[in-house]
Amino acid sequence: MPKLVAVLIGVFVPFLLFSQKKNVVKKEIDTEIKMIAKKFKTESNFNKAQSFFIKKNWDSTLVYSMKQLDVGKKSELKDYCHYLRGRSFKEKKLFLEAKKELNKISDKFEFYYRVKISLGEIALEQNDYKLALQYFVILEKLPEELYDFKKSNALHNIGLCYLHLEKFDKAEEYLFKSAELQKAQKDTLMLISSYMDIANLYYTQYKDNEAIPYFEKAYTLSKKVKSFELKQNATLNMAVVEENRKKFPLALTYRKEYEIWKDSLNDQNKVWAIADLEKKFAIKQKQKEVNVLEAENKLKEAERNGFLVASVLLLILFGTGVYFYRQKIRNSKIILKQKNELDELNATKDKLFSIVSHDLRSSVNALKTSNGKLLENLENKNFEELDTLLHNNSTIANGAYNLLDNLLNWALLQTKQAYFYQESLHLASIVQHVEYNYKPLMLNKNIIFKNDVAASEYVFADLDSLKIVIRNFLDNAIKFSKENGSISIYTRPSSEDFCYLVIEDTGLGMSKSTREELLKETILLSKKKNDDIIGTGLGMQLCKSMIHKNGGRLDIESEENIGTKIIIALQKFKNHG
Incomplete structure (x- = not known):
């Protein structure tokens, strides 16, 4: 019997302390x-x-x-x-x-x-x-x-103290008071702990017949909760009880069940480690996809040029004089148009690679410098500076990750490989989902955020592209906002065909010439004037393309040192009941 009591104390006391802290x-x-x-x-x-x-x-x-x-x-x-x-x-x-x-x-x-x-x-x-x-x-x-x-928690703790002090009458009084309150409050987790405490109280006094029913109650209740630790402890208790009663087949059954819950608890602890590895793998996978797209584009370009050469040769061999002359003029026009388009695409591509490589190099260099300072401050145990440097590293890494994400989406859009499906979307829910991911960044700069998107608005758009647009503009609003600034997302009164989503910030703003340049349809990618802020212009180009693909429009209202309003016109979903 003493061996059983010692095992049971080791099982349930740690969980009790955990349960108390949780509440x-x-x-x-x-x-x-x-x-x-x-x-x-x-x-x-x-x-x-x-x-x-x-x-x-x-x-x-x-x-x-x-x-x-x-x-x-x-x-x-x-x-x-x-x-x-x-x-x-x-x-x-x-x-x-x-x-x-x-x-x-x-x-x-x-x-x-x-x-x-x-x-x-x-x-x-x-x-x-x-x-x-x-x-x-x-x-x-x-x-x-x-x-x-909760008074039941206080009574529970008092009973537990008396139990360890071996004042069993007092322990029994308070544990039963606690259990009655927990039963009335339907606090199942704490009630299971109370039943195990009461059972242990009786076992300590060698009152097996009174203890075992409470172990059984704890085991039965543990099947109704999601806590693997509770299930594990209750099952192990039953295994020990049955071993002491010489019911070894039943004890073996409980032991097997205990191992199942123990494995489930261990698996739960591995989830976060696996999630972290998956995130790192996803970043590498996206980089590989970008490389594959570049190789495929080069191959398609070579195939297209080969096809044009073969066509010209066939026309020279089998065409008549007049037909040859007319076809020659026509082919010349086609080649000239394709050359101009290709030159423009190559110019954009070269500029994009130049800017992206510069920004990625700047980000990596900034991380390298910051990590050097991080090691220095770690040696000096300067914890305040360490916290600042870690937040800076997080900001730099997020900027570089957003740049790579925009690059992948831009490449998919240019090669027409992006999945695109327009459907009815609840605008307020989409904005709320994007907002959740950016709350830590806004909190770090003490930015006040307001979401006043009308709950009645439904738009006809592609979900992924709409999220990319809102995410890029919200990221820009945070990036260009100062400490203690404010950002608001709201809807203006809509027309019959369009819903107007406005993203307003109190940041740096922009001049009239910059605003007009950004809204031009033929604008190429360009480096932002403020070199302190990482940016390629790729996000703006990507947003404009996706807004137009969804049948919407973009407008900008801004004044320097006052703030910016990004106005996105999206098609309304008219058939929504």
Whole structure:
């Protein structure tokens, strides 16, 4: 029996701690932190710290909260900064640092009871059950309807402390209270943990007949949840129970099931590593596709020239004098037209390769220089500079990736190999999907973003090309916007045939001559005047081609140092009910 108890304690206690942590932060405190950030808009370090905290990016939270404490003068934000740092250290398992930060928070802090919760959980992690009990008993007396926490969790933790302190009567009282509340609240995950705790309580006292039904209840409930860890723990418990009851065939069945859940949990942990490899492979694959397209274009050009030569030879051999003369004139006109088109395409291609190679070289050189600084600051342990350099590297890599993506789409469009299918599309949903991918970039520059696209608008367009157009213009708006600027996407009153989508920013803007040049149909690719901003003009050319292919129009309204409005006219889907 003692061997069984030891195994069961090792199985369920870690999961309990995991479950408790998962339920500590509720929307109420998140909402309050966001409201404080809006109140102090000028405190950029605190705004970044709270944003990274909500996203559970603990390292960046620690960096910007420390910056706020170093340079910030708002005393109202100090308690919030220490709370963000204490929580971040706790999640990173740095308990000593977490306790130091949490103990710096004044008792006037609006969410001071959450400080007690965190300190209690740290004590529980460090097996200091008497200290943990002191914190959790305070929570028992607080009315749940007035405070942002689950009373069932507090009761559960109290019962767990008594269990480890071997005060079994008290442990039984609190664990059953917790289980009743969890059953009423339909908190299945925590209820499973409570059943396993109760079972272990009885096993510790050698009350097998009372313990086993609770292990069975935990196992039955675990089949209804998606947590592989819960399924694994509940199944292993049943295997150990059946082995102690000498029911070895049934125990073997549970053991096999345990291995299945264990493998599933391991597979889940490999997903992110596989996703990262797939991303790297996709970039290499796209580069290969560009190379293949270039080779195919050269082959087609050679085949076309050979066909023209063969045609001229046949006409010389079998044509009559008059027919030969007329055909000669006609062929000369065709050749001249094709030569002009070919010269124009070659000029565009040469210019494109020159600009793209220059920009890619600039990006790689910038990454090389930045990585050198990164290594230097890593040796000096200058963590603030490291954070800045890592964000710069991310910006450079995103720019280079967007350049390659536009190059591939442009090549597919020029060779007429791009898949194109127009259908009814809900414009607001498309914009919202693109917006989601660019929120981190806007947040990094403190750009205020508004999406006021009318929910009633449906357009008749190709999905992939429309996303490319919106993505390129939104990327340009972010790129040319200054810190603390704003970007808005909205729809103007539409006509009978067209819906007007506007992307407006408060960035650098452009002159009238630049705007007119960009709108010309015959414009070639050109380098932007601002050399600090990577760009080939390829994105604009690609967007214009795709807008026209969808039967739409493009217009630009802009003033230097005021901002730019990109106006895209798209065909409406008239048959939408």
